[in-house]
Amino acid sequence: MNPYDVIVIGGGAAGLLAAGRAAEQGATVLLLEKMNQPGRKLRITGKGRCNLTNIAPMREFMDHIGENARFLRPAFSTFFSSELIAFFENKGVPITVERGARAFPTSEQAQDIFNALIRWVEKLKVDIRKESSVTKILADNGIIEGVEVNNSQLFYASKVILATGGCSYPATGSTGDGYKLAKSLGHSVTKIRPALVPLETKGNTAQELQGLSLKNVKASIWIDGKKKGDAFGEMMFTHFGITGPIVLTLSRKFSQEIQARQPMICSIDLKPALDDNILDARLLRDLNEHGKMKFHSVLRKWLPGKLALIAADLLHISGEKLGNQISAEERRKIRLWLKDFRFEITGSRSFAEAIITAGGIDLNEVDSKTMESKLVKGLFFAGEVLDLDADTGGYNLQIAFSTAWLAGSVSS
Numbered sequence: 001m002n003p004y005d006v007i008v009i010g011g012g013a014a015g016l017l018a019a020g021r022a023a024e025q026g027a028t029v030l031l032l033e034k035m036n037q038p039g040r041k042l043r044i045t046g047k048g049r050c051n052l053t054n055i056a057p058m059r060e061f062m063d064h065i066g067e068n069a070r071f072l073r074p075a076f077s078t079f080f081s082s083e084l085i086a087f088f089e090n091k092g093v094p095i096t097v098e099r100g101a102r103a104f105p106t107s108e109q110a111q112d113i114f115n116a117l118i119r120w121v122e123k124l125k126v127d128i129r130k131e132s133s134v135t136k137i138l139a140d141n142g143i144i145e146g147v148e149v150n151n152s153q154l155f156y157a158s159k160v161i162l163a164t165g166g167c168s169y170p171a172t173g174s175t176g177d178g179y180k181l182a183k184s185l186g187h188s189v190t191k192i193r194p195a196l197v198p199l200e201t202k203g204n205t206a207q208e209l210q211g212l213s214l215k216n217v218k219a220s221i222w223i224d225g226k227k228k229g230d231a232f233g234e235m236m237f238t239h240f241g242i243t244g245p246i247v248l249t250l251s252r253k254f255s256q257e258i259q260a261r262q263p264m265i266c267s268i269d270l271k272p273a274l275d276d277n278i279l280d281a282r283l284l285r286d287l288n289e290h291g292k293m294k295f296h297s298v299l300r301k302w303l304p305g306k307l308a309l310i311a312a313d314l315l316h317i318s319g320e321k322l323g324n325q326i327s328a329e330e331r332r333k334i335r336l337w338l339k340d341f342r343f344e345i346t347g348s349r350s351f352a353e354a355i356i357t358a359g360g361i362d363l364n365e366v367d368s369k370t371m372e373s374k375l376v377k378g379l380f381f382a383g384e385v386l387d388l389d390a391d392t393g394g395y396n397l398q399i400a401f402s403t404a405w406l407a408g409s410v411s412s
Contacts, residue, residue, distance in 0.1 A: 011038025014383025014404040015163035021408025023124035034133035041172035050110030054394035064391040079405035091116040144378030166357025166384040178385040188362040194354030195252040198243035202344040209237035218272040222265040264345040291324030360387040371407035380407040
């Protein structure tokens with residue numbers, strides 16, 4: 001007789017919830033974590049604040065996931081944002097909803113989310129084994145039998161939940177192990193790539209602006225001269241390029257093109273609230289009112305100091321010119337630049353800086369109603385190991401928790 005009913009591989013957000021849910025259903029559960037502590041990525045998510053979920057209505061929520069969103073309907077119908085929030089509040093972790101419908105622990109401590117999960121699984125007598133790397137999933141004639149750990153030790157169970165995460169933040173243990181294990185059992189893995197990741201740009205302009213944050217701007221992606229997408233909000237310049245919420249969102253939407261090194265331009269509209277006519281009138285008014293002021297000083301009335309310092313050079317207009325010496329053609333050049341400040345994208349940062357992994361276990365081979373493999377009986381999947389990814393804003397953690405709840409519910 002097997003000592004365990006269910007073996008969960010991976011002690012992250014999805015693995016902990018799946019293990020606890022299976023145990024809650026009466027299963028004897030073994031949780032295998034290859035690192036010396038579980039939940040390492042969970043404890044740093046959201047810069048340590050843990051954007052747990054997003055309370056947007058399901059239809060709006062799914063718009064942030066993309067083409068694979070429909071796969072999640074059964075999971076979301078079973079365990080969605082309201083159930084997740086109630087789950088943690090029932091375990092003594094109050095939740096606060098902030099702008100953008102984003103939900104956080106009121107303490108703003110991701111550690112509190114982790115602590116609640118650990119207390120729960122320990123109370124349910126889940127057997128947690130640390131520094132236990134699964135080197136093989138055992139199956140015979142398409143039926144799960146157990147796992148091999150650290151190339152030597154064998155554990156047997158009729159159900160295995162694979163919740164190893166993706167490749168993002170590899171220092172926390174997410175190094176793509178789950179993809180190899182799934183492939184060994186005949187599963188297909190779609191191309192994986194870093195997503196929600198900072199972008200690298202050509203030239204030294206971003207480096208000169210390093211540390212500068214821009215709020216209420218609109219960034220657009222252009223490929224082959226055609227606008228492909230945009231996002232409004234906040235961004236920041238770094239020594240290698242650009243980052244911040246809207247850049248991360250665009251990096252996810254165009255991760256395939258970025259990885260293929262497809263020529264791409266990021267255009268920043270510095271004055272999205274002003275149309276061309278209103279902006280031109282403002283420029284004309286300011287240049288007339290400050291006609292005796294040098295152009296580089298006038299620029300400070302339109303731009304943050306750091307950007308104003310280099311704007312004259314970017315515009316190829318002398319900063320020593322007086323405001324009343326700026327010609328109509330130069331004013332037109334200023335207006336166009338304010339609405340279309342361009343950077344050539346040369347690539348993205350690595351998985352080490354990516355919030356999530358795009359790509360993963362092919363969803364065509366997974367039953368969306370149970371998270372069970374269609375190829376191997378008794379094999380289940382949960383979390384980032386699946387070919388599911390979403391925008392920043394709490395969507396990805398909800399996907400992890402919802403798929404884990406479903407996998408844990410039916411695998412017990």
